[in-house]
Amino acid sequence: xxxxxxxxxxxxxxxxxxxxxxxxxxxxxxxxxxxxxxxxxxxxxxxxxxxxxxxxxxxxxxxxxxxxxxxxxxxxxx
Numbered sequence: 001x002x003x004x005x006x007x008x009x010x011x012x013x014x015x016x017x018x019x020x021x022x023x024x025x026x027x028x029x030x031x032x033x034x035x036x037x038x039x040x041x042x043x044x045x046x047x048x049x050x051x052x053x054x055x056x057x058x059x060x061x062x063x064x065x066x067x068x069x070x071x072x073x074x075x076x077x078x
Contacts, residue, residue, distance in 0.1 A: 021047055 024030055025040060034040070050058075 019052070 018026065021043070024033065031040065
């Protein structure tokens with residue numbers, strides 16, 4: 001579908017949108033892709049321990065801190 005600016009815009013149906021974890025769980029016989037001793041029950045507890053938004057914010061903070069530390073190390077070495 002083309003927008004008014006000539007760019008192609010993709011439209012995804014709501015039922016087709018999934019996180020990588022949701023997609024993994026939807027595969028037939030998905031448990032065979034897990035490490036021995038790991039269950040979807042355990043993974044579900046981890047996945048639902050915090051909201052996607054909160055997890056994203058924490059990941060962004062950790063990434064930002066990593067890059068700040070790299071910047072400090074590069075500047076100290078220069």
